Amino acid sequence: MAAGRGAGLLRPPRSSGRATFLELFFDLAFVVALTRVSQRFAGLSDDTGWALVTGFGRTLLLFLALWLIWSHTAWITSRYEPERPIIQAVVVGTMFAGLVMAVTLPRAVEERALPFTAAYLLVMVVRPLVVAAALRGHPRRLVPFRLAAWSAASAPLWLAGALGPDHLRLPLWVAALAVDYLAWALGWPLPWLGASAVGRWRIAGTHLADRYQQIVLVALGESILVIGVVFSGTNYSAQRAAAFAFAFATSALLWRIYFHRAGLLLAEAFGRAGMPGRLGAASERTHLLIVFSVLVTAVGYELVIDDPFGPPRPGWLLFVVGGPVLFLAGRMRLEYEIFGRAPRSQMIGLAALLLLTPAMVHGTPMVGLSVVTGVLALVALLDALRNRGRPLEISAPPVGREAPGETDSEA
Known part of the structure; x- marks a missing residue:
């Protein structure tokens, strides 16, 4: 029965492939964020040598953190019904956190490191727990639990970087972001549960x-x-x-x-x-x-x-x-x-x-x-x-070809 109630959160097979107005509204926060990324990059134009390399690396790290937030949200709305109130609340909450990250981004590696980190961790740790709770007894609840567990594991690195000495911030954040991206690539493996390969997920x-x-x-x-x-x-x-x-x-x-x-x-x-x-x-x-x-x-x-x-x-x-x-x-x-x-x-x-x-x-x-x-x-x-003069070709994606017997109980 619990699995049945949780199944109501999933996208139905024939749901619309178009993005909702809420998702387009969500993107507005990332217009601000991307503009702030550009501003940080523009500030490097007079730098040379090592200063240019480190400045570029800091801004790249901030962009990768923002991208992880945006791409996870896109996958959530591709797997779950975006018209459901709980998913809409998740998207709006993520939008607010993204806006906080955007306004702190110009000095996020400097004196605004803590609010940037807090907004990022709110999305990476709390959001999947909310989705897992909404799924109740459905098997898919294990996927957001995995994400929350791995994000909680990298959280001390993020917080240590934000609260610790300035010279340790960049290496600690690089390590934390590497954990977050590696976990996604590996399917957030956990003891006794194994991994949940993203490539086998059912998505719209x-x-x-x-x-x-x-x-x-x-x-x-x-x-x-x-x-x-x-x-x-x-x-x-x-x-x-x-x-x-x-x-x-x-x-x-x-x-x-x-x-x-x-x-x-x-x-x-x-x-x-x-x-x-x-x-x-x-x-x-x-x-x-x-x-x-x-x-x-x-x-x-x-x-x-x-x-x-x-x-x-x-x-x-x-x-x-x-x-x-x-x-x-x-x-x-x-x-x-x-x-x-x-x-x-x-x-x-x-x-x-x-x-x-x-x-x-x-x-x-x-x-x-x-x-x-x-x-x-x-x-x-x-x-x-x-x-010129040729009809539109038919796509033939080699990446998504299905191999026999590839299934995932959590897909």
């Missing part, structure tokens, strides 16, 4: 695909916000107007390259995958890379619009060129997940950026951004020429 695959597409659009929207805010806040000039135009063109090309064929067919690929959980786990890592690359690229926009023909600095090249390089690498991985092939156009674009980078070291930021825009335009043109 089309819903998860929808959420991944939406977070890419959120990241692209954040880049447009950066372009508008930076250009409106500086003195107008022909050089800055040109940088503004190239930055917008670059964002538009990133959108085009992502959604051309593979990004557009993501939901269909989940529907065709025998094990959508396995494809979802792989696609989660791919979209982590893509979203991060868009954020890094947006920092490059800010640097170029602010000073288009300023002196060469190591920091700007990391963002102006490094972001698109990561994007093309992530997009190539997505192409493989959807079609099982390596995209030639993106390989050409990636090779071109890597080969041209040494020549851009001594150039101005505007030259670097214009080269990046040209390379991305070439990739988009090659994609269009390859598929």
Whole structure:
């Protein structure tokens, strides 16, 4: 009987694959969070050497903590019915915690470490216990219990980093985040219970695909916000107007390259995958890379619009060129997940950026951004020429193929 009451929380087989308005509302908190990540990255533009490396590492760590919160929430609403009041309460509570993390993020590795940590642990430890209690006697309750147990194990590292000496904060948080990500990859194994492989979970695959597409659009929207805010806040000039135009063109090309064929067919690929959980786990890592690359690229926009023909600095090249390089690498991985092939156009674009980078070291930021825009335009043109006149392909995901006998009692 308890299992029956808990089963009412699960997504029915024929539930809508579209995200709810609450989930779109939830993403608004992450618009703020991603903007704060970009601001931290932009503050590194004048750093060099070890200061640049450590500053980049600190901000990357904060982004990975935010991503874990967002991706866990996407999986929750893909496994449980988001219209149920308890799930809606979980999403709203997570949104508040995400907003706390966002407002503390600019100084989260400094004096605001404790509120950032408290908000993160509230989601990672308390939220799964709430879901487990709502599931009552259903077998799936063991999955959130596992997550809570592993998060409780990493919590002392997070708290020690927040409360301890400043010089120990980064290594302690790196260790804590590594535990959280490793636990997810391993299925949160526990003694006597074993692991619960994420790849064998029953999920609403089309819903998860929808959420991944939406977070890419959120990241692209954040880049447009950066372009508008930076250009409106500086003195107008022909050089800055040109940088503004190239930055917008670059964002538009990133959108085009992502959604051309593979990004557009993501939901269909989940529907065709025998094990959508396995494809979802792989696609989660791919979209982590893509979203991060868009954020890094947006920092490059800010640097170029602010000073288009300023002196060469190591920091700007990391963002102006490094972001698109990561994007093309992530997009190539997505192409493989959807079609099982390596995209030639993106390989050409990636090779071109890597080969041209040494020549851009001594150039101005505007030259670097214009080269990046040209390379991305070439990739988009090659994609269009390859598929001109051809019908939309059928996805053939190699990642989510089902092997005989693969079941999970907690799925």
